[in-house]
Amino acid sequence: MNNSMISSSVSMHGLQQKLDMLANNIANVNTTGYKRKEASFQDVLTNVKQQPRSFEKEGRLSPLGYNQGWGSRLVQAQLTMEQGSLQATENPLDTxxxxxxxxxxxxxxxxxxxxxxxxxxxxxxxxxxxxxxxxxxxxxxxxxxxxxxxxxxxxxxxxxxxxxxxxxxxxxxxxxxxxxxxxxxxxxxxxxxxxxxxxxxxxxxxxxxxxxxxxxxxxxxxxxxxxxxxxxxxxxxxxxxxxxQSNVTLSDEMTELIQVQRAFQLNSRAVTSSDTMMGIANNLRNG
Structure with missing residues (x-):
């Protein structure tokens, strides 16, 4: 398995958890007193990939090597205690x-x-x-x-x-x-x-x-x-x-949902491309 497939598959797992959290927030948009959750992400691992010495040409200002990531993961699902709007009911049992x-x-x-x-x-x-x-x-x-x-x-x-x-x-x-x-x-x-x-x-x-x-x-x-x-x-x-009322803003949740879906789609395409390239490499034959 190559690096791009590892990075994409790890990121897809975290994005799926984020999608589940957004779906839960949207489902409770009309739940009394509900507090939305926010997700925090961090890099799983980042290292420096060394480049051959031949890459060091005259006039190059940046050092050899480049950062290589291995995807991101969901660190925490934090409860947001922001105040929701108050709706008058005139019912003495409602507080x-x-x-x-x-x-x-x-x-x-x-x-x-x-x-x-x-x-x-x-x-x-x-x-x-x-x-x-x-x-x-x-x-x-x-x-x-x-x-x-x-x-x-x-x-x-x-x-x-x-x-x-x-x-x-x-x-x-x-x-x-x-x-x-x-x-x-x-x-x-x-x-x-x-x-x-x-x-x-x-x-x-x-x-x-x-x-x-x-x-x-x-x-x-x-x-x-x-x-x-x-x-x-x-x-x-x-x-x-x-x-x-809940402190969920439906427009914000839908916007974030679209962004997460696009990121999930991008990573899934990266997995597909990596699988295609490995299939081509396995089918190579000497002429």
Missing amino acids: AIEGNGLYEVNTFVRDANNNLIRQQAWTRNGSFELTPSEDPASLFLTTKDGHYVVGADDQPVQVPVNHKFKIQTDGKILAYDDADKTAPPFEIGQIKMVRVIRPQLLQQLGDNLFALPTGVANPQNILQTIDETNNTVDPITIRQGFLE
């Missing part, structure tokens, strides 16, 4: 985060013994619902997929029945009694939010959920819990009655 933050939710997975265990996860999707609980006087605040929204006390957020509620910008929830309009509102909890420090270390679980890497030593270096002391600079707030 949107402004800033570089995530909601914390509880999911349930099965272990090796088929037992349900609670697992922490995070999401940007603020389309919530009210789900019945064991206590008939309260309801759980959950996501559309049934995951419990976690409060600042690390417990699922509960809302009393027959009450309207208002979510303040800092996540505090105030309840209003429907039966007694003159009763003052009272605080029933606060939605827990985290600031994303290193988005490239988050793992995607599907369903627009994120998790921490397994066995991470210092999770606070990836996600930082928001409180009154650390939310003054670059604040993270909640907007009730709004939903955040």
Whole structure:
């Protein structure tokens, strides 16, 4: 196998991964709170190919030798936490985060013994619902997929029945009694939010959920819990009655998709040309 075939085949593998990433971004252009991914590439290997001494002619200024590459590979698929546009819904159960933050939710997975265990996860999707609980006087605040929204006390957020509620910008929830309009509102909890420090270390679980890497030593270096002391600079707030759209710009993704397809096509032609030349060399016969 010659050098051009090696370089092209290696590059095609990275470009295929980039195509899959672009397709995923385009497919989630209408997903609430979706964050697009960007790919980073680097050279696999670059060395200097030496030229014969006969190439050194009088008047030549450049030294002998030329750089020879061996293709490029996908280094990292980084999450882009840019703010998406906010869409007003007038639904009190819809919320949107402004800033570089995530909601914390509880999911349930099965272990090796088929037992349900609670697992922490995070999401940007603020389309919530009210789900019945064991206590008939309260309801759980959950996501559309049934995951419990976690409060600042690390417990699922509960809302009393027959009450309207208002979510303040800092996540505090105030309840209003429907039966007694003159009763003052009272605080029933606060939605827990985290600031994303290193988005490239988050793992995607599907369903627009994120998790921490397994066995991470210092999770606070990836996600930082928001409180009154650390939310003054670059604040993270909640907007009730709004939903955040994805930060995918369809025109940009389509433009990049065309560029990657052209690069993939060029490398595939290089592989075809290399194969043709090797076939010609193998079929040479002495006259």
